[in-house]
Amino acid sequence: MTRTGGPGGKGRLVYVTYQTIREGQAGHTHAVNVVRGLEALGWEVRFIHPGQGRFAPAKFIAIPVRAAGWLLAGKGDAVYLRGHFLALPVSVLARILQRPVFHEINGLVDEVRQTHPGFAFAIPLFARLLRLQLKSAAAVFPVTENLRRHVVDAFGATPGRVTVVGNGVDANLFRPSVRPEIQAKYGVSGFPYGFFEGALAPWQGLRTLVDAFAVFRQAAPENPDTPSLVIAGSGQEGAYLSKCAGQYRWLKWLGHVPQADLPPLISAARYCFCPMEASPRNRITGLSPIKLYEYMACAAPVIATDIPGQSDEVLAAECGVVVPPGDVFALSAAIRALHDRPETARRLGENGRRAVLERHTWRHRAEQLDEVMSKALSGRTGGAGRHEP
Numbered sequence: 013m014t015r016t017g018g019p020g021g022k023g024r025l026v027y028v029t030y031q032t033i034r035e036g037q038a039g040h041t042h043a044v045n046v047v048r049g050l051e052a053l054g055w056e057v058r059f060i061h062p063g064q065g066r067f068a069p070a071k072f073i074a075i076p077v078r079a080a081g082w083l084l085a086g087k088g089d090a091v092y093l094r095g096h097f098l099a100l101p102v103s104v105l106a107r108i109l110q111r112p113v114f115h116e117i118n119g120l121v122d123e124v125r126q127t128h129p130g131f132a133f134a135i136p137l138f139a140r141l142l143r144l145q146l147k148s149a150a151a152v153f154p155v156t157e158n159l160r161r162h163v164v165d166a167f168g169a170t171p172g173r174v175t176v177v178g179n180g181v182d183a184n185l186f187r188p189s190v191r192p193e194i195q196a197k198y199g200v201s202g203f204p205y206g207f208f209e210g211a212l213a214p215w216q217g218l219r220t221l222v223d224a225f226a227v228f229r230q231a232a233p234e235n236p237d238t239p240s241l242v243i244a245g246s247g248q249e250g251a252y253l254s255k256c257a258g259q260y261r262w263l264k265w266l267g268h269v270p271q272a273d274l275p276p277l278i279s280a281a282r283y284c285f286c287p288m289e290a291s292p293r294n295r296i297t298g299l300s301p302i303k304l305y306e307y308m309a310c311a312a313p314v315i316a317t318d319i320p321g322q323s324d325e326v327l328a329a330e331c332g333v334v335v336p337p338g339d340v341f342a343l344s345a346a347i348r349a350l351h352d353r354p355e356t357a358r359r360l361g362e363n364g365r366r367a368v369l370e371r372h373t374w375r376h377r378a379e380q381l382d383e384v385m386s387k388a389l390s391g392r393t394g395g396a397g398r399h400e401p
Contacts, residue, residue, distance in 0.1 A: 022054040022382065025056065025089065026090070026091045027046075027050075032061075038302050039094070048374070076101040089389055090388070092114045112385075118159075146169040153176075154174065156299065157321065158295075159298060175380065178321075179300040180374040180375075185272070189276045190279065200266075205239050206225070206283050207277060209306070210301070212248060215293065217288050220343060221287040224343035227344040240264060245267075282313075294319050309368045311364060313358075313360035314331055314333070316335075317335055318337060319337060329367035332364070333349065
């Protein structure tokens with residue numbers, strides 16, 4: 013699919029992602045909000061993506077064809093690529109046409125083993141091709157400081173061309189809100205709860221979270237003020253959560269929840285969780301989880317594990333509690349601490365909302381990208397990326 017929008021006063025950007033665009037997934041949230049933010053700042057963005065369906069080779073072959081059409085017609089001043097091993101043809105064509113290429117990096121090449129296992133044998137080749145792309149990129153935008161070091165050390169990206177641009181949040185959508193009808197819709201009215209939302213991947217730490225909540229509940233008095241655990245999302249750990257929901261009456265798994273329904277569910281929570289595990293992937297890349305910024309924007313206090321990136325944000329904003337990853341008893345103690353100190357929890361939540369408004373909206377992220385890309389276009393054209401209609 014291709015979508016064109018924005019007035020184009022800053023420049024014409026061909027934005028390419030090979031990830032399927034499904035509402036509720038982090039890739040969808042990031043890409044759509046970055047595109048909207050750049051359009052609001054005056055960029056004309058041609059948003060090329062494979063749509064919402066399942067993987068199909070024809071869709072992925074069509075992406076470079078569509079991108080080439082815009083570039084060869086002279087309707088693209090620059091190319092923005094969400095890092096993907098299939099993006100090489102677009103990158104090469106842009107270089108031939110002397111268009112600057114901006115690369116966004118969200119993870120490791122090795123993640124192909126999980127996302128496209130049939131291509132795992134080619135990981136060394138993909139790594140070499142990515143190295144060629146990053147070394148010649150006009151700018152590289154990793155989402156965490158750990159990834160910044162990784163693309164410089166492992167892939168030879170020029171340090172002066174690498175700028176960390178993390179994830180963000182739509183603070184107009186995600187804001188403190190009271191909507192009893194939404195809580196009633198999901199059966200979470202009339203009782204306090206802690207909340208987790210996101211993809212149910214093994215590295216999210218859900219098993220540690222459930223075990224920690226079980227320890228907390230065993231020690232807590234049995235009364236109406238004792239919180240339950242509510243989890244929203246779908247993924248690999250669904251079968252595990254279904255089993256736990258049958259075992260523990262205090263656990264409620266909602267399945268997939270549309271983004272528009274999340275703010276009131278987050279706002280009503282006593283606290284929210286980012287319990288990610290210390291997997292090799294998380295330690296190498298660091299984390300900039302969108303859920304963290306959504307919790308903060310809704311003024312919910314956060315309990316997060318000490319993974320680079322997310323723990324740095326929590327500590328800097330003073331919006332929650334940081335615990336060691338995989339530590340059931342430390343996580344249980346953090347739940348107990350916020351449960352026993354509601355005024356502290358409220359203050360932490362307010363700090364999070366303030367930090368989001370100051371520096372973590374998608375508008376802030378778009379402005380970071382705009383500053384770097386405008387300079388690159390200005391240096392190439394002698395102007396600010398303007399073009400004849």
